[in-house]
Amino acid sequence: MSQLETLINSSDENLLTLLSSLCQGAIAIDQQCRVVWLSEQYREFLNLPSDAPLTGQPVEEILPTTQLPRVVKTGQPSFLDLMQINNRWCAVTRLPLKNPDGSVFGAIGFIFYDNLNNLQPLFDKFARLKKQLVSENLLRTSKYELDDLVGDSVPLLKVRRQALRAAQLDTTILLLGETGTGKELLAQGIHNASPRRDGPFVGINMAALPETLVESELFGAVAGAFTGATKSGRQGKIQLAAGGTLFLDEIADISAAIQAKLLRVLQEREVEALGSNRLEKIDVRIIAATSRNLKQLVDQGRFREDLYYRLNVLPLRLPALRERRSDIPALCSHLLQKIARDSGLPAQELSSEAITWLQQYHWPGNVRELHNRLERACVMAEQNAIYPDDLGADDIAQTTPAFSANSLSQIRSQAEVSSLQQALQQCQHNKTQAAKLLGISRATLYNRIKRLKL
Numbered sequence: 001m002s003q004l005e006t007l008i009n010s011s012d013e014n015l016l017t018l019l020s021s022l023c024q025g026a027i028a029i030d031q032q033c034r035v036v037w038l039s040e041q042y043r044e045f046l047n048l049p050s051d052a053p054l055t056g057q058p059v060e061e062i063l064p065t066t067q068l069p070r071v072v073k074t075g076q077p078s079f080l081d082l083m084q085i086n087n088r089w090c091a092v093t094r095l096p097l098k099n100p101d102g103s104v105f106g107a108i109g110f111i112f113y114d115n116l117n118n119l120q121p122l123f124d125k126f127a128r129l130k131k132q133l134v135s136e137n138l139l140r141t142s143k144y145e146l147d148d149l150v151g152d153s154v155p156l157l158k159v160r161r162q163a164l165r166a167a168q169l170d171t172t173i174l175l176l177g178e179t180g181t182g183k184e185l186l187a188q189g190i191h192n193a194s195p196r197r198d199g200p201f202v203g204i205n206m207a208a209l210p211e212t213l214v215e216s217e218l219f220g221a222v223a224g225a226f227t228g229a230t231k232s233g234r235q236g237k238i239q240l241a242a243g244g245t246l247f248l249d250e251i252a253d254i255s256a257a258i259q260a261k262l263l264r265v266l267q268e269r270e271v272e273a274l275g276s277n278r279l280e281k282i283d284v285r286i287i288a289a290t291s292r293n294l295k296q297l298v299d300q301g302r303f304r305e306d307l308y309y310r311l312n313v314l315p316l317r318l319p320a321l322r323e324r325r326s327d328i329p330a331l332c333s334h335l336l337q338k339i340a341r342d343s344g345l346p347a348q349e350l351s352s353e354a355i356t357w358l359q360q361y362h363w364p365g366n367v368r369e370l371h372n373r374l375e376r377a378c379v380m381a382e383q384n385a386i387y388p389d390d391l392g393a394d395d396i397a398q399t400t401p402a403f404s405a406n407s408l409s410q411i412r413s414q415a416e417v418s419s420l421q422q423a424l425q426q427c428q429h430n431k432t433q434a435a436k437l438l439g440i441s442r443a444t445l446y447n448r449i450k451r452l453k454l
């Protein structure tokens with residue numbers, strides 16, 4: 001029996017009666033964040049049947065948006081928070097339960113929802129400010145759920161299962177996979193399946209930022225910290241993600257200086273804004289992603305080994321599209337419907353020739369390239385269905401390289417070089433258009449050009 005259960009059971013109900021009378025709902029959880037006690041009133045408020053066995057269950061299963069686990073983890077109370085439960089505004093107070101030595105053995109939460117009329121102006125203001133933050137793009141909301149990851153091939157189902165389990169833990173996640181395989185989509189899905197789903201989801205593409213801006217974008221800057229810094233200073237993405245998830249895309253593309261600063265964030269959970277000498281505690285879950293071989297970069301001395309191990313706590317690998325060709329038909333129908341919805345045009349059909357071509361193409365840009373080719377086809381198609389030419393098949397020399405003793409990575413590089421060259425040629429060296437055609441970001445295209453020494 002846990003310490004908390006002993007405490008509750010030994011109080012011959014007095015403690016429980018007292019707690020229940022103080023508020024309109026109360027819940028106690030233990031150190032493992034399992035429910036130890038729930039007041040009758042709270043049970044009714046949550047519409048839970050009176051015979052449903054609740055004790056012993058992870059608290060998130062009863063209250064998906066609860067913040068009590070954070071109180072257990074940090075030992076910090078939150079005296080007044082506003083949250084919506086069952087579409088009703090509630091004022092919530094959460095307290096950690098501590099041993100005399102300060103260690104936390106549980107937490108208790110109280111909610112108030114009746115007679116809150118005097119708090120209505122506060123609720124209105126809170127809702128208004130939240131809306132304003134979203135509209136000013138300061139509070140990012142993530143739109144994708146794990147179910148939006150289309151496909152039922154074995155490797156996709158595996159990664160979706162792993163992601164669902166990973167979402168419940170608060171550890172750092174490293175998403176691996178080629179460009180366009182859905183890493184950002186998966187990161188959003190994990191955030192939305194995690195206890196942090198009500199917090200912000202803040203994404204940052206490390207490769208797209210000029211070196212000079214990375215530091216202030218990520219860690220923030222105090223007023224006047226550098227030439228061009230705003231008068232009021234700038235909040236960093238890490239601070240903006242407080243209480244939520246920070247998604248660091250293209251993590252391999254950061255300088256040694258940023259690697260060192262990020263290591264401190266991961267190790268100490270502290271951040272120091274540019275120009276400040278104050279360390280600020282932060283509460284974010286980090287999901288990093290890369291399409292590059294991070295371990296190889298570590299071996300080459302181009303990425304810090306200690307940072308690599310801090311990031312690689314829970315690696316999830318997204319399969320390339322060519323490794324899950326059986327998902328192509330479902331993806332096509334999903335993407336064609338999306339394109340039709342976005343453009344307002346009727347959804348196009350694929351000819352059997354197009355399906356064959358889609359199944360055998362090597363997809364260097366993965367799902368993003370599939371989306372772009374289908375979008376282009378919807379514009380190009382002159383007949384009542386999409387044909388391979390509409391998908392740009394004639395632009396690609398689809399020559400299967402004759403087998404030689406080349407290593408897989410050599411073959412892959414050759415394929416990359418040839419598709420990059422063709423795309424650049426086709427777009428008269430306009431990099432934005434070439435990146436779009438290949439289904440990769442401009443930053444990725446620049447990286448590839450540099451890496452492949454084109």
Ligand SMILES: Nc1ncnc2c1ncn2[C@@H]1O[C@H](COP(=O)(O)OP(=O)(O)OP(=O)(O)O)[C@@H](O)[C@H]1O
Pocket residue numbers: 148149150151177178179180181182183184185186249290291331334367368371440441444
């Ligand atoms: N399994 C999938 N189901 C549906 N859509 C997908 C899937 N995978 C990727 N997509 C779509 O493909 C596009 C690219 O995905 P995303 O941006 O998540 O890839 P990425 O791996 O993060 O790419 P990069 O490495 O270039 O940043 C997005 O429009 C995304 O919605």
